Amino acid sequence: MFCSRVSILAIAMITVSSTIALAKPTLLSRQVIAQTPTSVPQTNGAKSGGWLKDLNLTSQQLQQIKQIHNQSKQQIAEKSQVIRQEQQELHDLIAGTATKGQVLSKYNQIKLVKQQLADVQFENTLAIREILNPEQRLKFADRMYKKNHPH
Template sequence: MLIRRVSILAVTMLAFSSTIALAKPTLLLRQVIAQSPLSVPHPNGGKSGGWLKDLNLTSQQLQQIKEIHNQSKQQIAQKSQEIRQGQQELHDLITGTATKEQVRGKYNQIELVKQQLTDTQFENTLAIREILNPEQRQKFADRMYKKNVRPNPPPAAQHN
């Protein structure tokens, strides 16, 4: 009985850790895509524009980004909900009496939806990229990858 509990715990940990690890690359894209062009300051004043303000976008570019965001907003929300629901179902299968094949099937189903979500987010990034000039593209790329790059840890002190 103890072995069974330990096995279930190990499988659960692996399933959820791989889910988190696989989801992490999409977090940055989701953050970039989910930024609302509406937060860009209006000529009369207003909120700080964040990454969009940093790009010095024209009003036409802002409108195009807003359209890109609006076109995929529902699809992204639906896929995100499917993933959350699938993860709950996977948890229930792992803790229940489901067969290994049922658990694996649910896991594969979740991974497929995650890939679809990532593809949609990537397509949005490409669409935004297409409306930017070279200088804006550089700032866009720097902003996207800045948060994922961690500084190298200082070298360990050498003891002779």
């Protein structure tokens, strides 16, 4: 039971913490052209489990976080799939004979979907924040900041 709670939290936190990375697209960067992985490796969840435990969440908080994750899971999966498909199309356009306008149009489509995905993930962050007490919020924010700004 404890492992399933940690797993659920790890998935939720990974989903939430990737918002900043997706919100900063750069023109035709490797990140835009590269394929987005279909799932998060288990090692990331395992690393996250330790600090999630440090939040000392109640069973009610765990249930609420699970609910937040479940409410957006489908939407996140759909947008991620669209991004992967459009990134492949962008790759093909760049490699082919498409015009500059066609390539830019595809890039802008990808940017839009990435922003929509980032918005959903940030809404999850805000929803999770609302169920945490001040001490938990501080730990949550510190961990998110350290993960997204390692230096």
